[in-house]
Amino acid sequence: MVIFGAGGDLTKRLLVPALYNLAHTGLLPDNIAIVGVDVVQQDAAAWQTSLHGMLQSFLGDPQSESRIDRIDESVWAKFTARMSYVQGDFSDHGLFELLRQHLEELDKQHQTGGNVLFYFAVADRFFGPLAEQLGHAGLLDEQLHDGQPQRWRRVVIEKPFGHDLESAKALNARLLRIMREEQIYRIDHFLGKETVQNIMAFRFANGLFEPLWNRDHIDHVQITVAETVGVEHRAKFYEITGALRDMVPNHVFQLLAMVAMEPPSGFDAHSVRNRKADVFAALRSVKPEDAVRGQYGPGAVHGETLSGYHEEPGVAPDSSTETYVAMRLSVDNWRWAGVPIYLRTGKRMTVRLTEIAIRFKRVPFAPFEDTDVERLPPNWLVLQIQPDEGISLQFEVKQPGPVVDLAAVQMAFRYRDWFPAEPNVGYETLIYDVMIGDQTLFNRADQIEETWRAVQPILDAWAKEPAGHFPNYFAGTDGPQAADALLQRDHNEWRPLPRT
Ligand SMILES: NC(=O)c1ccc[n+]([C@@H]2O[C@H](COP(=O)([O-])OP(=O)(O)OC[C@H]3O[C@@H](n4cnc5c(N)ncnc54)[C@H](OP(=O)(O)O)[C@@H]3O)[C@@H](O)[C@H]2O)c1
Numbered sequence: 001m002v003i004f005g006a007g008g009d010l011t012k013r014l015l016v017p018a019l020y021n022l023a024h025t026g027l028l029p030d031n032i033a034i035v036g037v038d039v040v041q042q043d044a045a046a047w048q049t050s051l052h053g054m055l056q057s058f059l060g061d062p063q064s065e066s067r068i069d070r071i072d073e074s075v076w077a078k079f080t081a082r083m084s085y086v087q088g089d090f091s092d093h094g095l096f097e098l099l100r101q102h103l104e105e106l107d108k109q110h111q112t113g114g115n116v117l118f119y120f121a122v123a124d125r126f127f128g129p130l131a132e133q134l135g136h137a138g139l140l141d142e143q144l145h146d147g148q149p150q151r152w153r154r155v156v157i158e159k160p161f162g163h164d165l166e167s168a169k170a171l172n173a174r175l176l177r178i179m180r181e182e183q184i185y186r187i188d189h190f191l192g193k194e195t196v197q198n199i200m201a202f203r204f205a206n207g208l209f210e211p212l213w214n215r216d217h218i219d220h221v222q223i224t225v226a227e228t229v230g231v232e233h234r235a236k237f238y239e240i241t242g243a244l245r246d247m248v249p250n251h252v253f254q255l256l257a258m259v260a261m262e263p264p265s266g267f268d269a270h271s272v273r274n275r276k277a278d279v280f281a282a283l284r285s286v287k288p289e290d291a292v293r294g295q296y297g298p299g300a301v302h303g304e305t306l307s308g309y310h311e312e313p314g315v316a317p318d319s320s321t322e323t324y325v326a327m328r329l330s331v332d333n334w335r336w337a338g339v340p341i342y343l344r345t346g347k348r349m350t351v352r353l354t355e356i357a358i359r360f361k362r363v364p365f366a367p368f369e370d371t372d373v374e375r376l377p378p379n380w381l382v383l384q385i386q387p388d389e390g391i392s393l394q395f396e397v398k399q400p401g402p403v404v405d406l407a408a409v410q411m412a413f414r415y416r417d418w419f420p421a422e423p424n425v426g427y428e429t430l431i432y433d434v435m436i437g438d439q440t441l442f443n444r445a446d447q448i449e450e451t452w453r454a455v456q457p458i459l460d461a462w463a464k465e466p467a468g469h470f471p472n473y474f475a476g477t478d479g480p481q482a483a484d485a486l487l488q489r490d491h492n493e494w495r496p497l498p499r500t
Pocket residue numbers: 004005006007008009010011013037038039040088089090091120121122123124158159160
């Protein structure tokens with residue numbers, strides 16, 4: 001495994017902890033060799049020391065997503081014995097010649113079978129050039145025999161994959177000139193989350209829900225990805241990206257695909273990705289009037305004063321970058337015609353929460369006219385992705401007593417009540433899948449392009465007309481009022497975000 005960007009944040013905070021977790025659970029092959037490549041001047045020992053320090057402080061951090069609490073030094077020693085470091089600049093052809101020789105030596109030393117996983121943990125401007133350097137040096141050659149690789153060469157591409165439809169198409173074309181689609185693993189780390197993968201199991205391994213999973217029974221769907229954090233130290237990236245590009249065509253649409261896809265004919269990559277691609281292809285391009293943008297101003301959470309986006313370090317005082325977006329989507333197919341799918345995502349919101357909420361249709365009113373039933377909320381099925389992973393169903397019961405009074409109650413399943421927590425930073429499954437050649441959880445070229453196509457009208461409209469009304473929500477609240485109006489048009493309302 002070759003990690004480009006070995007000295008970077010992603011490698012230190014997520015990739016190496018994930019690899020360490022895989023080593024800890026015995027899921028790394030014994031003959032693996034891990035090569036770090038970066039411009040940072042250091043040797044393998046210094047790289048390992050910095051990773052060890054980072055892993056240790058990360059494990060000690062109560063906010064960390066890792067569930068391991070300390071490094072097992074014997075695992076770490078075995079793990080680092082397999083690590084080497086090559087220093088150089090990605091623009092230098094000589095680096096790739098050096099790398100080729102190094103990989104040949106490692107192959108002899110560890111019998112890696114000539115198989116190499118290249119991980120691009122680098123800024124997106126390097127994705128194309130790095131692939132070209134690898135191709136030029138012959139490092140992506142799989143020596144096909146009867147269409148089957150004699151050895152595999154796979155490339156993991158981080159996000160963002162393009163910044164609009166045109167750039168995503170151009171990047172796909174650039175990569176596909178050098179390698180086959182089967183060699184490309186476009187990552188979206190939301191798909192590494194257990195609860196996201198569980199949506200498919202929940203829908204297709206239980207006979208109960210699937211018959212109801214359509215326009216006859218579902219009134220609408222709400223997808224929420226709310227963060228409490230602000231822009232933090234990422235202003236340089238965020239100022240040119242914004243909430244829409246950062247979250248919607250990738251993470252949020254992955255959740256949408258899991259909820260909206262037809263049952264695949266099998267759980268192999270081909271079948272699952274075909275069904276997800278169908279959802280993206282049926283997604284109607286979003287009209288500007290069906291989208292709302294927001295930016296947080298100063299506010300307070302739990303008595304702590306929070307700055308507005310304009311006051312954050314590195315942000316232009318007149319920035320019109322959105323930190324919140326809400327949309328109304330339509331999936332134009334037999335199953336979903338006429339069912340609005342609302343999504344919202346934002347920074348500095350009341351709580352950290354990712355959930356998909358499915359609202360079922362109300363019962364026919366005839367027998368309950370002018371009774372409390374008319375005012376009761378309809379059934380909600382909520383798939384909670386984070387922080388408290390689980391599934392809950394809200395339904396109505398009769399309250400005990402002589403009078404017919406109804407109340408909404410919940411049946412709730414929480415992962416942590418049933419399964420022991422595995423050490424996990426979210427990248428373990430994805431890295432493991434690349435090693436075994438399973439592309440199910442990775443995006444195909446056509447999927448990426450369809451998702452950008454769906455949001456392109458909004459990108460165009462917002463680029464033409466910078467928001468003149470920012471900030472429009474207080475930090476620590478549920479988002480701008482215009483987002484409420486978006487649902488009110490359909491006589492709906494957002495599920496209130498829980499108060500902590
Ligand atoms: N960090 C995260 O939490 C996170 C999460 C999800 C996805 N991602 C994605 O992962 C990728 C990497 O992000 P990151 O935050 O780890 O970036 P990063 O911290 O900037 O790391 C990139 C590394 O590459 C090095 N580098 C830059 N230019 C180089 C060159 N010409 N030749 C050789 N090395 C060079 C950098 O060195 P210098 O520092 O000296 O420039 C740095 O060590 C990005 O695509 C990002 O969008 C990151």
